[in-house]
Amino acid sequence: MSAPAETAAPELSLPEGLLSRIPTPAYVYDLAEVRRNHRALSDALPAGSGVYYSLKANAHPSLLRVLREQGASPEVCSSGELEAALGAGWPAADVLYTGPGKRDEEIGRALRAGVRHFSVDSPHAMEQLDRIAGSLGVRAQCLLRINDDQPVPGQGLAMTGVASQFGADTRWVLREPARFAGRPHAELIGLHLYMGTNLTEPDALLGQFERSLRTAKILRTALAEHGADLRVLDLGGGFGAPFASAGERIDLSGLRPRLTALLDEELPARHDDGTRVVFESGRYLVGTAGVLLTSVLDVKQSHGKDVVVLESGINHLGGMPGLRRLPPLNPRLVADPADGAAPRPAVLDALVTGPLCTPLDTWSRAAKLPDLRPGDVLAVPNVGAYGLSASLVAFLGHPLPAEAVVDGDDPDRAPELTRIHLTRTPVTADTAPTLGEK
Structure with missing residues (x-):
């Protein structure tokens, strides 16, 4: 990998064992x-x-x-x-x-x-x-x-x-x-x-x-x-x-x-x-009540640049053109206290992308990240608003993230999981609504 870069954002800690109870990718709302x-x-x-x-x-x-x-x-x-x-x-x-x-x-x-x-x-x-x-x-x-x-x-x-x-x-x-x-x-x-x-x-x-x-x-x-x-x-x-x-x-x-x-x-x-x-x-x-958790699918170098490919891209976050001045999305490595692993230093100055088959699916061109491996989980904080529903959810047909609800006021409560499925229901002349239908 490349020489050490500037210090990455600190790892994000989640409630102990949460990662073992929810799939990725997932939006988690508190x-x-x-x-x-x-x-x-x-x-x-x-x-x-x-x-x-x-x-x-x-x-x-x-x-x-x-x-x-x-x-x-x-x-x-x-x-x-x-x-x-x-x-x-x-x-x-x-x-x-x-x-x-x-x-x-x-x-x-x-x-x-x-x-x-x-x-x-x-x-x-x-x-x-x-x-x-x-x-x-x-x-x-x-x-x-x-x-x-x-x-x-x-x-x-x-x-x-x-x-x-x-x-x-x-x-x-x-x-x-x-x-x-x-x-x-x-x-x-x-x-x-x-x-x-x-x-x-x-x-x-x-x-x-x-x-x-x-x-x-x-x-x-x-x-x-x-x-x-x-x-x-x-x-x-x-x-x-x-x-x-x-x-x-x-x-x-x-x-x-x-x-x-x-x-x-x-x-x-x-x-x-x-x-x-x-x-x-x-x-x-x-x-501030929402975080997106997404796993690393691949890590490589291309033309001297570190490249990190995630499960999530503009189909899960950041695809709504109306957001305009959208900043680069720089995810953070997730630390689960149950793992007991030591924090990893920042060594990547990475191009962070999603899995979509388009070069537009880019979150950041210079994210400061630790040395990553496929299977690591990254998090994007503060996406409780204008997250999943404001993204290009139908583009290229990838599965949508789960949505998990937790309650910091009741830490023993198990996460509530939901998953949105995009379906296309045929519309016929008999079922189509008519203008002014009452």
Whole structure:
């Protein structure tokens, strides 16, 4: 092998004997960490705030059940996520159904299930909801999602201030407020303002919330003249978390007093007029709760470069183009205390790849790793959010990882194992859904 490289990341220790009880590759989720993350976020928000969990981050049923028990509500943007939320025990009345485009049949399915709260992005979306709710004889309530006129500095991924499928531009609403003031079967009850994602500094979070509140104040006044009583403000979230690299949850301990003071300044009458302020989070709640374990399949040299081939590649992690600025994924050797082996020094400066038959299946071109052998297990930490379900799971048809759930609050509990199987069910003219199916 090559000459010693810089020091590798320290080995990752797992609960004793865990590796002998689960297969690889596997995502392992710790429910205790989910509870800690929810508690940390709740403690960082003003008293009385609501918290929605964005199922897009990870819809594993065990994680959903814990978040429901902790008091979070579900934010979904598809029929599949709605099914997962209801399966985890949330009442349909607790669901917020979002998304920039919805088909008639999925709105109808949600309304028939009892969902009554939707985020809408345009007059057409409001009219669509009104039409379908009216045809079912029910009344829905909606939040108007806003795309503010300027982006907020420090955003991880811009969600506003740029041309976007998300929301109605502030200037558009102010120019034609009557078009956004609600419908007979789709009552406008609030605003949905989501400025950006993956913000890691309290100052950046506070800045986006301040901007959202000031925009909300202007819009509430304009829409009130057309009969809209906006009593719900969804300020989004953007609470960041480390992804696929070492690190702890973001420290939000100083956010509550500053955010409370901001709400007192911008919404001084909120306790008297019944205004409800809610936030959303996905990655902060579950990101640090997950680790991907994957075994080494081959170790070799090619053109003077150490090459490590793993069971997992972009089909299991890191294949979603929407993540954009995805850093190199540098896995760490796993140490099982039951083995009693001494730590291995770093000797590889390796190209780390998955097993897929494409040169695009690369995690890192310069990972600092110990001297590895086929069968060694590596780990990628902090992948509880946007991991398996955000990857190229169908590409080339390799088996998917298992998912194992452990509970650090109950170390004697055996891991709960599940495995996703991709199947293709033939669709015939008799079974295909039709537009507007009821």
